[in-house]
Amino acid sequence: MKFAVIVFPGSNCDLDMYHAVKDELGEEAAYVWHDETSLEGFDAVLLPGGFSYGDYLRSGAIARFSPIMKAVEKAAAEGKPVLGVCNGFQVLLEAGLLPGAMRRNAKLTFICKQTELEIKNKSTMFTTGYADEETITIPVAHGDGNYYCDETTLKKLKDNNQIVFTYKDDINGSVANIAGITNENGNVLGMMPHPERAVDDLLGSADGLKLFQSIVKYWREQHAITS
Numbered sequence: 001m002k003f004a005v006i007v008f009p010g011s012n013c014d015l016d017m018y019h020a021v022k023d024e025l026g027e028e029a030a031y032v033w034h035d036e037t038s039l040e041g042f043d044a045v046l047l048p049g050g051f052s053y054g055d056y057l058r059s060g061a062i063a064r065f066s067p068i069m070k071a072v073e074k075a076a077a078e079g080k081p082v083l084g085v086c087n088g089f090q091v092l093l094e095a096g097l098l099p100g101a102m103r104r105n106a107k108l109t110f111i112c113k114q115t116e117l118e119i120k121n122k123s124t125m126f127t128t129g130y131a132d133e134e135t136i137t138i139p140v141a142h143g144d145g146n147y148y149c150d151e152t153t154l155k156k157l158k159d160n161n162q163i164v165f166t167y168k169d170d171i172n173g174s175v176a177n178i179a180g181i182t183n184e185n186g187n188v189l190g191m192m193p194h195p196e197r198a199v200d201d202l203l204g205s206a207d208g209l210k211l212f213q214s215i216v217k218y219w220r221e222q223h224a225i226t227s
């Protein structure tokens with residue numbers, strides 16, 4: 001399976017993402033500069049964390065106009081797995097590929113620490129590797145992680161099972177403690193915690209690895225030779 005790691009000017013978790021896929025997961029990965037216009041030949045798309053365009057205007061607000069975003073939209077429409085982590089999540093929100101918006105953390109401070117997450121939907125293509133009711137440990141590192149959506153959107157997210165991860169504790173003021181959501185189709189996931197930084201016990205947790213393994217499992221099932 002081949003993963004694209006999109007690199008924007010100011011991305012800083014692209015190397016971690018590449019390492020997670022290539023070295024820990026053992027799958028193919030390649031960096032794709034934001035100026036590119038095609039994701040032909042890739043099976044999944046990863047938008048890493050960082051400070052694209054210095055977070056000017058709003059986190060993700062400028063990156064969402066990068067040429068590669070048309071190809072990300074196409075991959076999403078084709079049903080390919082698209083994962084946005086932290087700044088990647090912010091870009092997906094700004095691009096309208098996920099509902100809602102991100103605001104400054106409630107306490108207006110940058111938060112960098114391990115967090116406990118509850119898995120609210122373990123039947124997505126990103127979460128089948130987790131056990132029922134499993135609580136996982138994955139680090140966050142953000143200043144703008146305060147997820148907001150209105151009541152109608154929240155109801156839709158709940159009704160469609162689009163809320164995938166919630167924080168066990170309210171760390172940043174997010175509506176309903178939301179840490180990660182999918183689109184309606186379930187193939188685009190945005191999450192503030194960094195699974196790519198939790199892929200080995202040496203890092204303090206390996207709980208993020210199961211997320212990447214779930215994507216591979218899904219892809220293999222889709223591409224199984226049945227005859």
Ligand SMILES: NC(=O)CC[C@H](N)C(=O)O
Pocket residue numbers: 013048049050051052055059085086087088141142143144145
């Ligand atoms: N680690 C990151 O991706 C940081 C995201 C974002 N720029 C913020 O501080 O909110």
